[in-house]
Amino acid sequence: MNTVYFDNNATTRVDPAVLAAMLPYFGELYGNPSSMHTFGGQVGRAVREAREQVARLIGATPEEIVFTSCGTEGDNTAIRAALAAQPEKKHIITTRVEHPAVLSLSQHLEKNGYELTLLGVDDKGRMDLDELREAIRKDTAIVSIMFANNETGTIFPVAEAAAICKERGVPFHTDAVQAVGKLAIDVREMPVDYLVLSGHKLHAPKGVGALYVRRGAAYRPFLRGGHQERGRRGGTENVPAIIGLGVACDLAAANMAEENTRVRALRDRLESGLLAAIPDAIVNGDAANRLPNTTNISFKYVEGEAILLLLDQLGVCASSGSACTSGSLEPSHVLRAMGVPFTYAHGSIRFSLSRFNTQEEVDHVVRELPRVIARLREMSPFRAGSEAEAALGKKPGCSC
Amino acid sequence: MWEYTDKVREHFLNPRNVGSLDDANAIGEVGSLACGDALKLYLKIDGDRIVDAKFQTFGCASAIASSSALTELIKGMTVEEALKLTNRDIAEFLGGLPKEKMHCSVMGQEALEAAIRNWRGEPAVEHEHEGQLVCKCFGVTDEQIVRAIRENGLKTVEEITHYTKAGGGCGECVGELQKLLDAELGKAPVCETPLAAAPKKLTNVQRMQLVLKVLEGEIRPRLQQDGGDIELVDMDSTTVYVALRGMCTSCPSSRLTLEGFVEKTLRDHVDENIVVKEAAA
Numbered sequence: 001m002n003t004v005y006f007d008n009n010a011t012t013r014v015d016p017a018v019l020a021a022m023l024p025y026f027g028e029l030y031g032n033p034s035s036m037h038t039f040g041g042q043v044g045r046a047v048r049e050a051r052e053q054v055a056r057l058i059g060a061t062p063e064e065i066v067f068t069s070c071g072t073e074g075d076n077t078a079i080r081a082a083l084a085a086q087p088e089k090k091h092i093i094t095t096r097v098e099h100p101a102v103l104s105l106s107q108h109l110e111k112n113g114y115e116l117t118l119l120g121v122d123d124k125g126r127m128d129l130d131e132l133r134e135a136i137r138k139d140t141a142i143v144s145i146m147f148a149n150n151e152t153g154t155i156f157p158v159a160e161a162a163a164i165c166k167e168r169g170v171p172f173h174t175d176a177v178q179a180v181g182k183l184a185i186d187v188r189e190m191p192v193d194y195l196v197l198s199g200h201k202l203h204a205p206k207g208v209g210a211l212y213v214r215r216g217a218a219y220r221p222f223l224r225g226g227h228q229e230r231g232r233r234g235g236t237e238n239v240p241a242i243i244g245l246g247v248a249c250d251l252a253a254a255n256m257a258e259e260n261t262r263v264r265a266l267r268d269r270l271e272s273g274l275l276a277a278i279p280d281a282i283v284n285g286d287a288a289n290r291l292p293n294t295t296n297i298s299f300k301y302v303e304g305e306a307i308l309l310l311l312d313q314l315g316v317c318a319s320s321g322s323a324c325t326s327g328s329l330e331p332s333h334v335l336r337a338m339g340v341p342f343t344y345a346h347g348s349i350r351f352s353l354s355r356f357n358t359q360e361e362v363d364h365v366v367r368e369l370p371r372v373i374a375r376l377r378e379m380s381p382f383r384a385g386s387e388a389e390a391a392l393g394k395k396p397g398c399s400c
Numbered sequence: 401m402w403e404y405t406d407k408v409r410e411h412f413l414n415p416r417n418v419g420s421l422d423d424a425n426a427i428g429e430v431g432s433l434a435c436g437d438a439l440k441l442y443l444k445i446d447g448d449r450i451v452d453a454k455f456q457t458f459g460c461a462s463a464i465a466s467s468s469a470l471t472e473l474i475k476g477m478t479v480e481e482a483l484k485l486t487n488r489d490i491a492e493f494l495g496g497l498p499k500e501k502m503h504c505s506v507m508g509q510e511a512l513e514a515a516i517r518n519w520r521g522e523p524a525v526e527h528e529h530e531g532q533l534v535c536k537c538f539g540v541t542d543e544q545i546v547r548a549i550r551e552n553g554l555k556t557v558e559e560i561t562h563y564t565k566a567g568g569g570c571g572e573c574v575g576e577l578q579k580l581l582d583a584e585l586g587k588a589p590v591c592e593t594p595l596a597a598a599p600k601k602l603t604n605v606q607r608m609q610l611v612l613k614v615l616e617g618e619i620r621p622r623l624q625q626d627g628g629d630i631e632l633v634d635m636d637s638t639t640v641y642v643a644l645r646g647m648c649t650s651c652p653s654s655r656l657t658l659e660g661f662v663e664k665t666l667r668d669h670v671d672e673n674i675v676v677k678e679a680a681a
Contacts, residue, residue, distance in 0.1 A: 120631070301433070301458065302458065303436065303463070305460035306412070306459070309461050313413065322460070330568070331436065339629070339649065341646065341647050342433065342434040342436070342627035342646075342647070343433045343627065346436045378418070378419075379456060379464065381439070381456035382433055382458055
């Protein structure tokens with residue numbers, strides 16, 4: 001069996017049609033889209049078309065799209081723009097389970113004169129809209145809530161949250177990097193001011209993204225320079241990647257139904273197959289309301305990095321919320337915010353599928369993973385109901 | 401992806417001496433499920449020589465490889481020789497470990513010492529009694545930290561975290577680690593005002609701020625150490641409403657935690673009239 005790639009929330013394969021569309025812009029069509037001559041102008045037209053394609057996928061107008069280099073740039077640009085436009089307001093609201101692109105920026109701002117409110121989530125990773133209502137203050141400058149969580153796939157009530165913020169006059173930003181292309185999103189139906197997407201999560205290349213800025217929303221360029229992107233982002237455009245992103249957005253729209261039927265069915269087959277074959281396993285996240293391609297499963301008594309390396313031996317790519325994979329010593333901030341017991345959090349594995357996956361691949365993992373888990377559990381001093389579990393699960397000074 | 405040596409990979413994929421020993425006369429246990437790694441070491445000691453060694457490990461690839469290496473190294477050694485083994489010997493046997501993973505080799509050394517104490521009939525000394533607990537998240541004492549500094553020539557707080565895990569959780573003890581390090585390296589310690597004792601008369605705002613400080617600095621790290629957590633929900637004069645999170649929610653003795661630990665700590669540090677109540681869900 002070749003590589004089984006179940007790590008599509010980390011990055012995706014560039015669709016062959018996307019690659020084909022990009023290639024001429026690495027070759028003969030190398031002009032600068034800003035140039036006055038016809039040679040550059042034809043490239044400018046292609047960029048314009050890509051902008052229309054991106055806008056169409058989310059129900060925006062082309063003028064509302066700013067091309068960026070990645071999701072992180074979009075998030076930083078949007079949040080800093082909102083803050084810069086309201087210098088008298090010093091309060092930021094976001095969630096405890098955001099991607100570092102938002103969380104780490106918010107924590108940085110907290111150290112530099114801002115007050116930060118982090119909204120919690122319940123055991124399924126769901127936020128509480130009432131908590132948001134209560135958290136909004138007169139001096140709240142921005143509310144940032146992710147569209148869907150990258151680790152668990154749990155979908156957030158962005159339309160409702162944005163409506164609450166609009167009513168209170170607070171700008172609203174959503175990091176929709178994991179959601180665009182997997183969920184139908186129409187910015188005309190939800191009053192978000194800023195929405196961020198990233199190319200490499202939807203079968204476009206790495207190094208390109210887009211920021212949607214609602215017409216009328218406050219804006220300040222993050223990168224100042226030339227007049228590219230109508231002065232909203234200086235720097236010569238990454239033309240081939242932008243062309244690729246446009247095509248990828250068209251393909252995402254065309255494949256949206258498949259994503260939610262065939263890919264969802266593959267994910268469900270993988271999940272139910274693993275849960276049936278492996279005892280002491282639980283699904284993390286909101287099974288009723290999550291991305292169609294994602295499942296996050298915790299295997300008790302074993303550690304995630306060890307699972308990943310044994311899966312790697314079998315050609316299977318996935319990721320883990322275990323402490324050991326990240327270099328930090330604590331497991332995923334998302335699972336901790338959900339209150340997933342440490343005994344489960346250390347053994348969490350995320351599988352994220354795409355339209356390029358097959359049933360054969362799913363069945364391969366369902367066949368092989370139970371052996372991997374059994375092998376590691378053989379090695380572990382912990383066992384369901386074992387004496388060692390009772391003795392070693394407790395640490396000195398246990399006050400619980 | 402970690403840059404593991406071929407030898408680490410090999411010992412992870414084909415670990416030697418996995419399992420338990422029915423006729424073990426020395427058993428050492430370190431770590432916990434909550435910490436993310438744990439090692440149970442079984443030794444058979446004949447006379448004063450280790451004639452067999454087996455292990456069970458919960459942890460990442462380098463924890464498993466370190467355990468495997470440890471058993472290979474000590475088989476055939478006398479107890480005296482084994483006690484001279486350091487975590488560096490384990491790491492060197494494996495051709496080195498990524499610096500963030502050095503604590504895996506330290507875990508091996510600690511399990512070995514625990515097993516030998518067990519063989520000698522000494523009580524299984526818990527970390528807490530071996531010195532002052534510095535890192536509450538991972539239960540690391542000052543003695544363990546000083547030893548890691550000395551044996552491995554550590555120069556920064558970050559290195560201490562790589563070798564002992566101390567400071568890798570809430571980060572509360574980083575200042576304490578720096579002091580230990582400075583003392584070891586012969587530098588003058590930086591003066592720091594300790595958490596002030598509870599003042600006599602507090603305004604409501606002061607009381608609330610102090611409750612928050614104690615909750616963050618003293619109480620949460622301790623609960624998180626056991627996979628639990630706590631959140632301040634509301635405060636009304638001296639009544640503190642909290643919600644227990646994580647492991648605490650399913651813990652049968654959470655009532656005791658609230659009264660015996662949370663309330664007592666707040667009374668000690670803030671106000672003797674404090675009453676802690678669990679907020680209605």
